Amino acid sequence: MNILVCISKTPDTTAKIAFVEGNTKFDENGVQWIINPYDEWYSLVRAIELKEKNPNVIIHLITVGGADTEPIIRKALALGGDEAIRVNNTSNDSMVVAQEIAAVAKGGAYDMILTGKETIDYNSASIGSMLCALLDTTFIPNAISLDVNGNTAIVKREIEGGEETCETNIPFILSCQKGMAEQRIPNMRGIMAARTKPLKVLEATIHNETTSIQQFDIPPAKSGVKLVDPSNMDELVRLLKEEAKVI
Amino acid sequence: MVLIYIDQDEQEIKKASFEAISYGAALAKQLGTHAEGILLGTVKESVEALGKYGVSIVHQVTNSGLNNFDASVHATVVTEAAKKLGATVIVFAHNINGKAIAPAVAVKLNAGLVAGACALPKTDAGFVVTKTVFSGKAFASIKIETPIKVISVNQNSFGVIVGEGNATLENLDLPVPASKIKITSIDKIKGEVPLTEASLVVSGGRGLKGPENWGILLDLAKALGASTACSRPVSDADWRPHHEHVGQTGIQIAPNLYIAIGISGAIQHLAGVNRSKTIVVINKDPEAPFFKAADYGVIGDAFEVVPALTAAILKSKAGA
Numbered sequence: 001m002n003i004l005v006c007i008s009k010t011p012d013t014t015a016k017i018a019f020v021e022g023n024t025k026f027d028e029n030g031v032q033w034i035i036n037p038y039d040e041w042y043s044l045v046r047a048i049e050l051k052e053k054n055p056n057v058i059i060h061l062i063t064v065g066g067a068d069t070e071p072i073i074r075k076a077l078a079l080g081g082d083e084a085i086r087v088n089n090t091s092n093d094s095m096v097v098a099q100e101i102a103a104v105a106k107g108g109a110y111d112m113i114l115t116g117k118e119t120i121d122y123n124s125a126s127i128g129s130m131l132c133a134l135l136d137t138t139f140i141p142n143a144i145s146l147d148v149n150g151n152t153a154i155v156k157r158e159i160e161g162g163e164e165t166c167e168t169n170i171p172f173i174l175s176c177q178k179g180m181a182e183q184r185i186p187n188m189r190g191i192m193a194a195r196t197k198p199l200k201v202l203e204a205t206i207h208n209e210t211t212s213i214q215q216f217d218i219p220p221a222k223s224g225v226k227l228v229d230p231s232n233m234d235e236l237v238r239l240l241k242e243e244a245k246v247i
Numbered sequence: 248m249v250l251i252y253i254d255q256d257e258q259e260i261k262k263a264s265f266e267a268i269s270y271g272a273a274l275a276k277q278l279g280t281h282a283e284g285i286l287l288g289t290v291k292e293s294v295e296a297l298g299k300y301g302v303s304i305v306h307q308v309t310n311s312g313l314n315n316f317d318a319s320v321h322a323t324v325v326t327e328a329a330k331k332l333g334a335t336v337i338v339f340a341h342n343i344n345g346k347a348i349a350p351a352v353a354v355k356l357n358a359g360l361v362a363g364a365c366a367l368p369k370t371d372a373g374f375v376v377t378k379t380v381f382s383g384k385a386f387a388s389i390k391i392e393t394p395i396k397v398i399s400v401n402q403n404s405f406g407v408i409v410g411e412g413n414a415t416l417e418n419l420d421l422p423v424p425a426s427k428i429k430i431t432s433i434d435k436i437k438g439e440v441p442l443t444e445a446s447l448v449v450s451g452g453r454g455l456k457g458p459e460n461w462g463i464l465l466d467l468a469k470a471l472g473a474s475t476a477c478s479r480p481v482s483d484a485d486w487r488p489h490h491e492h493v494g495q496t497g498i499q500i501a502p503n504l505y506i507a508i509g510i511s512g513a514i515q516h517l518a519g520v521n522r523s524k525t526i527v528v529i530n531k532d533p534e535a536p537f538f539k540a541a542d543y544g545v546i547g548d549a550f551e552v553v554p555a556l557t558a559a560i561l562k563s564k565a566g567a
């Protein structure tokens with residue numbers, strides 16, 4: 001069974017968010033890069049768990065990005081990926097990224113493609129759905145558990161106000177979120193092994209962007225908190241009613 | 248024409264759709280065109296009544312197979328509808344279903360997508376849509392370069408605009424592909440407004456010390472008619488169910504009112520709630536970082552402040 005896990009690089013969750021070049025570029029200065037938490041903790045670790053149960057599973061990793069994503073992909077290999085592909089395209093347009101992944105997937109005969117629920121930088125939650133259209137494959141979003149039985153997958157997913165359990169046959173695409181698996185830390189053996197695992201670089205083939213980022217802005221800071229005396233909750237209720245008009 | 252996807256679940260139109268329609272109608276006006284809706288499946292309530300949010304026509308594909316959500320099937324049908332009706336902009340709510348189909352529709356229509364728009368596009372020079380990025384810590388203005396555009400609208404960012412009028416209901420006959428997903432069970436938390444749809448949310452953190460102390464928070468939520476949420480350590484420790492976890496790795500919400508009780512306000516927590524319209528923080532530590540992100544703050548012991556707030560709300564409601 002071949003599993004393709006989509007890995008993206010994001011700034012660490014505590015990174016300072018600032019912009020340069022007239023607010024047109026994210027300021028990467030001093031930023032620590034991590035594997036997007038949804039990709040690492042949920043899709044990758046679940047793929048590794050499936051491999052631990054079934055040694056016939058091969059975990060393929062793909063990332064679309066520049067050479068600076070290599071430490072991230074090496075970490076994913078250290079956690080337990082078997083081999084990796086990096087498509088050398090630095091576009092920020094989800095459509096371009098999805099098309100690059102689809103181009104690789106078309107030639108790869110993957111039984112399942114796992115993505116994270118969303119990236120924590122651009123928060124688009126788009127790649128899985130785009131792959132669904134590009135590859136004409138079933139897509140189950142917001143998966144919180146995945147079990148495989150022969151060719152059938154049993155998936156639990158979040159729906160608004162609850163959970164849904166469903167079944168589908170391979171091939172399929174899932175976007176993964178909390179519940180799928182637990183975070184792991186790579187061990188020394190994994191880190192050593194990752195150095196020699198194959199990482200193939202493919203040149204970009206998609207160049208037509210459908211969107212372009214014009215500018216970034218930081219939201220204005222809150223004007224300052226208004227403190228209410230803990231013994232005067234009537235005043236807080238009045239403020240919420242008359243000033244904020246939210247209750 | 249601006250086509251708005253009307254999301255339904257168990258034959259009830261989702262609240263998020265009203266905002267998507269309001270947004271689509273305002274955009275149509277700005278572009279000098281009109282707004283129409285597309286509804287898949289059948290619903291119990293009046294579809295004509297959606298006219299008051301600004302759609303003149305609602306096209307309905309009344310195939311009961313569409314009452315179960317399948318991203319691939321729904322995206323195919325919406326795409327065919329958009330082509331047949333000649334839509335140039337397709338608008339979705341950026342909720343679970345909208346996120347799952349808008350990108351696929353964008354692919355099928357060769358359209359640029361902005362996922363998570365938080366304002367109307369600027370259309371004087373090109374078509375530029377603002378969205379939140381970095382989990383609410385910044386905005387990006389994104390230009391869509393293609394003739395057809397797809398936008399999903401962040402929940403609670405534009406608001407619902409209620410006017411007058413009824414929509415005409417038109418049946419749209421389109422082939423519906425068979426779903427390859429078999430739904431075996433649906434498990435809903437009964438009687439609760441889903442967090443992402445809630446306009447009032449009361450949330451608790453580790454400061455409440457243990458699950459046995461949640462009664463005061465639940466009483467407050469009940470007095471307000473609010474949904475409940477929690478910080479990650481709280482759901483990790485199973486004090487509260489996982490679906491209540493808000494933040495960077497949990498659910499992102501943007502209610503009108505978010506009351507944080509005994510939550511320190513770590514950056515990863517704020518990432519899930521910082522788009523709330525009004526934030527109230529109750530914390531005994533005046534140095535808690537959450538106060539910097541708050542509109543109203545109460546420095547005090549939750550075990551005293553929260554019951555007092557509940558009493559004040561009940562008193563105010565009884566008086567009104």
Ligand SMILES: Cc1cc2nc3c(=O)[nH]c(=O)nc-3n(C[C@H](O)[C@H](O)[C@H](O)COP(=O)(O)OP(=O)(O)OC[C@H]3O[C@@H](n4cnc5c(N)ncnc54)[C@H](O)[C@@H]3O)c2cc1C
Pocket residue numbers: 013037451452453454455477478479480481492493494495496497508509510511512513514515516519529530531532535547548549550
């Ligand atoms: C990659 C990553 C992702 C994360 N994602 C999330 C996420 O999605 N959501 C999330 O919430 N966290 C997330 N976290 C964890 C986050 O960093 C914080 O650890 C967490 O939010 C703290 O939870 P808390 O505020 O409930 O607890 P604490 O930080 O322990 O704060 C408890 C607060 O309660 C106050 N308090 C104590 N007693 C009382 C009292 N009697 N009355 C009033 N106040 C009192 C204290 O002053 C304190 O401010 C993430 C962390 C990482 C590294």
Ligand SMILES: Nc1ncnc2c1ncn2[C@@H]1O[C@H](COP(=O)(O)O)[C@@H](O)[C@H]1O
Pocket residue numbers: 006007008009036038039062063064065094097114115116117118119122123124125126127128
């Ligand atoms: N550049 C990329 N390379 C590989 N996978 C990606 C990339 N960007 C996003 N993804 C995958 O798509 C998921 C959703 O991302 P997004 O649609 O950008 O929010 C991520 O969690 C990743 O699994």
